[in-house]
Every structure is written in C-alpha cells, then in structure tokens.
Amino acid sequence: MPAREALRLEGLAVGDLEGVTLSVEPGEVVCLSGPSGCGKSRLLRAVADLDPLEGGEVRLGDLARTAVPGHAWRRRVRLVPAESQWWDERVGEHFLSGVAEEGLAALGFDDATLDWPVARLSSGERQRLALLRALAPLPSALLLDEPTANLDAETAQRVERWLLSRLREAGWPTIWVAHDTAQIARVADRHLRLEAGRLIEAGDAT
Numbered sequence: 001m002p003a004r005e006a007l008r009l010e011g012l013a014v015g016d017l018e019g020v021t022l023s024v025e026p027g028e029v030v031c032l033s034g035p036s037g038c039g040k041s042r043l044l045r046a047v048a049d050l051d052p053l054e055g056g057e058v059r060l061g062d063l064a065r066t067a068v069p070g071h072a073w074r075r076r077v078r079l080v081p082a083e084s085q086w087w088d089e090r091v092g093e094h095f096l097s098g099v100a101e102e103g104l105a106a107l108g109f110d111d112a113t114l115d116w117p118v119a120r121l122s123s124g125e126r127q128r129l130a131l132l133r134a135l136a137p138l139p140s141a142l143l144l145d146e147p148t149a150n151l152d153a154e155t156a157q158r159v160e161r162w163l164l165s166r167l168r169e170a171g172w173p174t175i176w177v178a179h180d181t182a183q184i185a186r187v188a189d190r191h192l193r194l195e196a197g198r199l200i201e202a203g204d205a206t
C-alpha cells in the first residue's frame with residue numbers, strides 16, 4: 001500500500017486559472033464545482049500531468065511533479081476523466097494488474113464482465129469500469145472528474161459509498177469535480193468553487 005501523503009497545488013497557472021493553491025490531506029475529499037467551462041477538467045488534467053502547467057508546482061508529500069518522469073507521476077496521481085478511453089476489444093484486457101472480485105461485485109459486475117466486448121458497454125458501465133480500472137494499480141492520490149455523471153441516483157450513491165470507503169482506507173487525497181449539491185453534501189470534507197479564475201471556499205459542506 002502506498003504511503004499516505006498530502007497533495008499540494010502551489011500557485012498553479014493553467015489556462016485562465018492563476019495562483020491556484022490547495023492542500024488536500026490523506027483521505028480527504030475536496031469537491032470542486034463551478035460553471036461549465038471554468039477550467040475544472042483542465043486543472044485536474046494539469047495536476048495529473050496530462051496537460052502542461054504554465055506555472056506553479058504540484059507535490060505529493062515531499063515529491064515534486066517536476067522531479068519525476070511523467071509516467072511515474074501519473075502512476076501515483078490517478079485521474080479518472082469524465083469520458084474514459086478504451087483501446088482493446090475486451091474489458092479484461094484493460095486490467096493488466098488484475099481486479100479484485102470485491103471491487104467488481106461492489107460496482108455491480110462479476111468475473112464474466114471481464115470477457116465482455118468493450119463495444120457493448122453502456123455509458124454507466126463504462127464509467128463504473130473506468131473507476132475500477134483506475135484504482136486497480138493502487139495510486140497515491142485521486143482526481144475524479146464527475147465520476148457518477150452517467151449513473152442513476154441509486155447507482156451513483158452505491159459508487160459514492162464504495163469510493164469513499166476505498167479512499168478513506170487507503171488515505172488517498174482526492175479532488176472530486178461534482179455539480180450535484182446533494183452529492184457534494186454527502187461526500188465532501190470541503191467544497192471549493194472555481195470562479196473568475198480563482199478557487200474560493202463554498203462554505204461548510206456538511
């Protein structure tokens with residue numbers, strides 16, 4: 001199990017965002033909301049080293065993003081994007097490090113799902129399987145971009161509970177982009193909004 005470390009965004013500049021500073025403690029969930037197009041996804045992509053940073057630094061514990069190769073950073077800081085990518089024919093081919101039966105069952109699947117062709121997946125199945133895939137090779141920090149956007153309310157809450165138990169147990173600092181205020185109230189330790197290029201406190205999440 002990776003060490004429990006805080007994730008720190010130090011004065012990040014990405015697109016229209018400037019001076020974005022945020023510290024997320026191990027096992028803490030910071031929900032991020034804001035109007036469409038304000039830069040939430042872009043910020044997560046930059047923290048995950050999938051888009052360039054125009055300024056600032058990201059740290060996981062004592063490790064600076066710029067101090068390790070991109071692939072080593074991305075192994076630790078795992079982004080689950082809103083739209084997942086699938087490149088092989090069968091679901092199981094995307095789980096190179098294996099997948100726990102418990103995780104499959106918790107999200108409504110079983111071993112047979114690994115034989116399914118990717119082409120048959122519904123958008124909600126894709127989203128749940130993308131979460132399992134992202135968490136299978138254990139990360140150290142988690143970036144979730146609307147992880148339940150394609151799910152009905154009941155399934156969304158089931159996924160929320162599973163995610164919360166996993167990240168609390170593992171101590172992953174988590175940034176969770178969400179629009180649904182009820183969901184934010186359920187999962188957030190802190191709620192921040194991106195407005196006019198800056199992060200602001202959105203008040204007590206509970």
Ligand SMILES: Nc1ncnc2c1ncn2[C@@H]1O[C@H](COP(=O)(O)OP(=O)(O)OP(=O)(O)O)[C@@H](O)[C@H]1O
Nearest residue numbers: 015016034035036037038039040041042043051082
């Ligand atoms: N690589 C890029 N280069 C230039 N502009 C970009 C890039 N990626 C995204 N943008 C633009 O940056 C802005 C923020 O996009 P982003 O996807 O982060 O929005 P968002 O806050 O996640 O919105 P939504 O809630 O609709 O998903 C948008 O205007 C988008 O068109």
